[in-house]
Amino acid sequence: xxxxxxxxxxxxxxxxxxxxxxxxGLLVVALVLVVGGLRARxxxxxxxLPGTRAGSGQTLQLVALxxxxxxxxxxxERGQRVTNEGYPRQLTTLLRRRGVAVxxxxxxxxxxxxxxxxxGGRCAPAGxxxxxxxxxxxxxxxxxxxxxxxxxxxxxxxxxxxxxNDVLRCVSPDAGRVRSCLRATGPAxxxxxxxxxxxxxAAAGPDxxxxxxxxxxxxxxxxxxxxxxTPGLRAAVAAVDRFVVRELNPEIRRTFTAQGWLVAEVGPxxxxxxxxxxxxxDRVDAVCDLTWMCARADVHLNREGYxxxxxxxxxxxxxxxxxxxxxxx
Numbered sequence: 172x173x174x175x176x177x178x179x180x181x182x183x184x185x186x187x188x189x190x191x192x193x194x195x196g197l198l199v200v201a202l203v204l205v206v207g208g209l210r211a212r213x214x215x216x217x218x219x220l221p222g223t224r225a226g227s228g229q230t231l232q233l234v235a236l237x238x239x240x241x242x243x244x245x246x247x248e249r250g251q252r253v254t255n256e257g258y259p260r261q262l263t264t265l266l267r268r269r270g271v272a273v274x275x276x277x278x279x280x281x282x283x284x285x286x287x288x289x290x291g292g293r294c295a296p297a298g299x300x301x302x303x304x305x306x307x308x309x310x311x312x313x314x315x316x317x318x319x320x321x322x323x324x325x326x327x328x329x330x331x332x333x334x335x336n337d338v339l340r341c342v343s344p345d346a347g348r349v350r351s352c353l354r355a356t357g358p359a360x361x362x363x364x365x366x367x368x369x370x371x372x373a374a375a376g377p378d379x380x381x382x383x384x385x386x387x388x389x390x391x392x393x394x395x396x397x398x399x400x401t402p403g404l405r406a407a408v409a410a411v412d413r414f415v416v417r418e419l420n421p422e423i424r425r426t427f428t429a430q431g432w433l434v435a436e437v438g439p440x441x442x443x444x445x446x447x448x449x450x451x452x453d454r455v456d457a458v459c460d461l462t463w464m465c466a467r468a469d470v471h472l473n474r475e476g477y478x479x480x481x482x483x484x485x486x487x488x489x490x491x492x493x494x495x496x497x498x499x500x
Contacts, residue, residue, distance in 0.1 A: 229272070229325075229497065230326070231273050232275075232322065232326070232327045233259060233263060233274070233276065233327075234276045234315070234319070234329045235258075235276065235278060236311060236312075236330065236331045236332075236333075237279040237330070237332035238279060238280065238281060238332060238333060238335060238336055239283075239471065240258065240279075240472065240480070241258070241259055241332055242257055242279050242280075243255060243257020243260060243477060244257070245469075246471065251471070256474045256478075257277075258330075258472075258477045258480040258484060259275055259481075260277075262481040262485055265485045266485065266492075269485075270498050271492065271497050271498055272497075276318075278301055278302075278318075279300075280292075280294035280304060282294060283311060283333060284336045285333050285363035285364050285367065286363055287311075288310060288311045288312050288333055288367060289312050289367065290306070290307045290310055291305050291309055291310040291311075292304060292310075301318075312370060315329070316371060316374045319376070320376075324376045324377055325376070326379075326495055327376070327378065327379040327380070328380045328488055329375075329379065329382065330384070330484055331382070331383045332383070333367065334360065334423065335386050335470075337360045338356075338386065338411060338414065338415060339470070340352070340356070341411070342407075344404060344407055346403065346409075349407050349410040350410050353410065353414045353418075357414070357418060357419075360422075361426070364423065365430075368383070368430040368432060369430055372431050372432065378495055380488050380491045380495075381430075381433065383427040383434055383435065384437040384483075385423050385424065385436055385437050386423070386437070387442070388416070388443045388449070389462050389470040390408050390412070390449075391450075391454050391458055392462070392464035392465050393408055394449065395455050405450065409449050412443075412448075416438075417445065420438050433487050433491065436483060437480050437483050437484075440479050440482075441457060441458065441476060441479070441480075442454040442456075442458055442461075460476075461476035461479060
C-alpha cells in the first residue's frame with residue numbers, strides 16, 4: 172500500500188443523528204476514548220509476539236508504550252475494540268520485511284494520559300498489560316523503566332505515543348472552556364512528558380533506540396459538511412488545533428530530542444502541521460481518510476492510518492537499526 176490517500180470506509184457524514192452527536196456530544200467523544208470500555212479481540216492476550224529469525228542474527232525487541240493507539244483500537248459494532256492493526260503490529264511486519272528478527276511486547280494502556288502513565292490508572296480494556304497500574308510503582312512508565320533496564324545491551328526499540336488523551340480531556344463545543352482547560356493542562360503535561368522522557372532514557376542501554384510520536388488532531392473533521400461549520404464550532408476546533416500544532420507537538424520534539432529520543436512525526440503524517448489551518452480542505456480530507464472521524468465520529472486511526480504511523484516509525488528508526496546491523500537491507 173502507498174502513503175497516498177487511503178480508501179475510506181465511509182468518508183462522508185451520514186447526516187441527521189451523527190451531525191447532532193458531533194456538536195452536542197463533542198466532549199463525549201473525548202471521554203469515550205479516555206475511559207470507555209473496549210473489547211479485546213480473541214487471541215490478544217498481551218504476551219510477546221515471537222521473533223521471526225531473519226538474516227542478520229540478533230532479535231530486536233519492540234516495546235510499544237502509550238495509549239489506545241499503541242493497541243490498535245478501532246470502533247466496532249458494539250463499541251471500541253482492540254485490533255491487530257495497530258502501528259506496533261504493522262511496524263513489526265515492516266521490520267521483518269527488512270530482514271529484522273522482531274519480538275513485539277505490547278505494553279500500551281488504552282485511555283492513558285501523561286499522568287496515568289506515571290501514577291497508574293485503569294486501562295480500557297482492563298487488561299492485559301504486564302503491570303498492575305494501580306500506583307506509581309506499578310504504572311506503565313515504572314514497568315517500562317524496569318524492563319528497558321533489564322534489556323541491558325540487548326537490541327531494543329521503544330515506541331511511545333502519549334498526549335492525545337490529555338488534549339481530549341479538554342474537548343468541548345465551548346471554545347472558552349477549551350482554551351481555559353488547555354491553559355491549565357499544558358504545563359502539567361509538559362512536565363510529565365519531560366519526566367517520562369528522562370526516566371526511560373536513563374534506563375536505556377547502548378543498543379536501545381527510543382522513538383516518541385507527535386500527536387495528530389482529529390477534530391478538524393468536524394468542519395466537513397456545512398451544517399457543523401458554525402462560528403462556535405470553528406472557534407473550539409481552532410483552539411484545540413492551535414494547542415496541538417503550536418504547543419504540544421513542539422514540546423514533544425524539544426523534550427524528547429533533548430533526552431536522546433528520536434521523534435516520529437505522526438502528527439504531520441496525518442495532516443496536523445503548522446502550514447495549513449484547521450479549515451484547510453486537504454487537512455480535513457486527510458483526517459477523514461486516515462481516522463474514523465467522518466465515518467463513525469471516532470478519533471482513532473483506521474487501518475490505513477495505523478499503517479502510515481508504522482511507516483513513520485520505521486523510517487525514523489531505520490538509520491539506528493542499520494547502525495546496529497539489524498537489517499539486511
